[in-house]
Amino acid sequence: MTAINAVTDFAVEGDVGVITLNSPPVNALSAAVRDGLAGGMAAAAADPAVKAVVIVCEGRTFIAGADITEFGGAQKGASLYDVQEAIENSPKPVVAAIHGTALGGGLEVALTCHYRVAVPSARCGLPEVNLGLLPGAGGTQRLPRVVGVEKALEMMTSGQHVPAKQCLEMGLVDELVEEGKLREGAIAFAKKIVAEHRPLKKVRESNDKVEAARGHPEIFANFRKANARKFRGFLAPEYNICCIEAAVNQPFDEGMKTERKLFGELMSGSQSAAQRYAFFAERQANKVPDVPDDTAVIPVNKVGIIGGGTMGGGIAMNFLNVGIPVTIVEVKQDALDRGLGVIRRNYERSRTAKPEETEARMSRLTGSLDMSALADCDLIIEAVFERMDIKKDIFAKLDAICKPGAILATNTSGLNIDEIASVTKRPEAVIGLHFFSPANVMKLLEIVRADHTSKEVINTSMKLARKIGKIAVLVGVCPGFVGNRILGARQREANKLIMEGAMPWDVDRVLYDFGFPMGPFAMSDLAGLDIGWVKEKSKGETIRDVLCEMDRRGQKTGAGWYDYDEDRNAKPSPVTEKILHDFIVKSGANPRHVSDDEIRERCLYPMINEGAKILEEGKAIRASDIDVVWENGYGWPVYEGGPMWYGDKVGLDKVLGKMREFQATMGDAFKPAPLLEKLAAAGKTFQNQG
Secondary structure: OEEEEOOEEEEEEOOEEEEEEOOOOOOOEOHHHHHHHHHHHHHHHHOOOOOEEEEEEOOOOOOOOEOHHHOOOOOOOOOHHHHHHHHHOOOOOEEEEEOOEEEOHHHHHHHHOOEEEEOOOOEEEOHHHHHOOOOOOOHHHHHHHHHOHHHHHHHHHHOOOEEHHHHHHHOOOOEEOOOOOHHHHHHHHHHHHHHOOOOOOOHHHOOHHHHHHOOOOHHHHHHHHHOHHHHOOOOHHHHHHHHHHHHHHOOHHHHHHHHHHHHHHHHHOHHHHHHHHHHHHHHHHOOEOOEOOOOOOOOOOOEEEEOOOHHHHHHHHHHHHOOOOEEEEOOOHHHHHHHHHHHHHHHHHOOOOOHHHHHHHHHOEEEEOOHHHHOOOOEEEEOOOOOHHHHHHHHHHHHHHOOOOOEEEEOOOOOOHHHHHOOOOOHHHEEEEEEOOOOOOOOEEEEEEOOOOOHHHHHHHHHHHHHOOOEEEEEEOOOOOOHHHHHHHHHHHHHHHOOOOOOHHHHHHHHHHHOOOOOHHHHHHHHOOOOOOOHHHOOOOOHHHHHHHOOOOEHHHOEOOEEEOOOOOEEEOHHHHHHHHHHHHHOOOOOOOOOHHHHHHHHHHHHHHHHHHHHHOOOEOOHHHHHHHHHHHOOOOHHHOOHHHHHHHHOHHHHHHHHHHHHHHHOHHHOOOHHHHHHHHHOOOOOOOO
């Protein structure tokens, strides 16, 4: 065995040269890995005893992709294109031996090999679209030549990781080898190629599948139409589609030029910058400066949930899905039966859960009307009404019932957790676990540390969140925490704008065009205007009161802020417009024209300002944590990076200028946060405050 460099070895076994990469944690295509591949291919070419080459990786995965820490930096070492050319033009057949994942640049390297083998657990994919990019090393031109245009469109615009068995069926890998015996299996395959005198299969020269799509532009038109809603606002899916069109309609080398041109446009654009930032921000959110990763973790083998409604049931599903037994406690049998029934129906309606999986998950679920059934639980999550008196009563009872060391969590969306913890003799065990609805679907989990929450409880909660598939962000106690507190700033301005002359559909349209899934008034209609509204106490004092009194309670009644047809399609309502006009006149004001720019700035800039206050108060660890909350919990478009990243992009001096302008004409609701003033004066950003 010969060491090519620090991460690459070359060995000859019989007549097969084996290049072994070992660059933890994921064998990313760093300069050292590229140099190692180049050196290994040169060694194989120079050795007359070598008749075929195998590229294999140590560790948990094949080459998992590009080293994105090198993005934007100066080129070091061998270029990826040179490495691929050395592989593809090798006079000796090259076999990629895949385990773990072959993703992005890793799969692009494998596609320049003449053959590919994989273990059954391996997965392949081109997920660059999730970073606002396209495969920039020939993936857009080679993949459709192997798997066909339709499958390439699906893979590249979704970024899906395709299991090895499907890869075999579509021709992306040539053979599956025994799990745990990849090296031996790949060498045996390479020897078989040599013995059978198989040809050097260059993907770039395989044109049958792209030629079959030539002259059929409807393939692309239909795909765009079917996915228009999913791709809305994103540049990368469209650029990926354009590259596959180039693979169909242009010679390979011309298609490569198209790929490089469009890759360059995406790489230098703000959308990819935002999506790459979001990628790192999610990982950074896992790191809590004063809670080291090796802090003790409390074993959670059984979970209790108080409240079997929509929220409690959704929370329960997260734990059942990963094999953790759950006991749900309700106060009445009919409520308990209804809650358990909803969970079962959710599983039965799921496309991914097989009947036997549904039964296995339901077998881990127990219902009870007695809170003492939670005595042996390791984690108890309260998910009842947002009323402090109810929550304090529950926690006082839990304190008396639950075993020492149990974690007592509340799902409150904004109440004071220190006050809740004060009724227990174990405030160090109390934490906020704020799930978002529907809790079995939404990725975000706001983990709220109270004054006395222990580091062990925090570390356990952060790691448990990952286990149940959530993106966790640690925040501090304040009204609304991070997400809802910032939402309050936007909602305040949206409600003020419609009292000045903007229509609800104007506000919604501007925010929808910015990239949100829907605006605040459409969302209110979807949820129901009567949430928290009490008919007996309503006196027509607010616009919502008037709408609800008219039985305009949202989509469910066919009218709310909007009018709805039988298919729940919304259209602007003259009834709502008249109600708004009457309220404005009654207030002594005159309706005025409100521009789209003002709507956008009035809704978004106060969010940025509120985020600055949250950072000043230490209620979020870092600006990027706020952005993770808003992208994963509130629909902020990932290609705009979150409110704090967006503020940096606009320019904090411009945000500050507008806030001062609004403050002068509309009052101190727009008073700039001191941190915003400080950063703007110093020419700094939220991401670079040092």
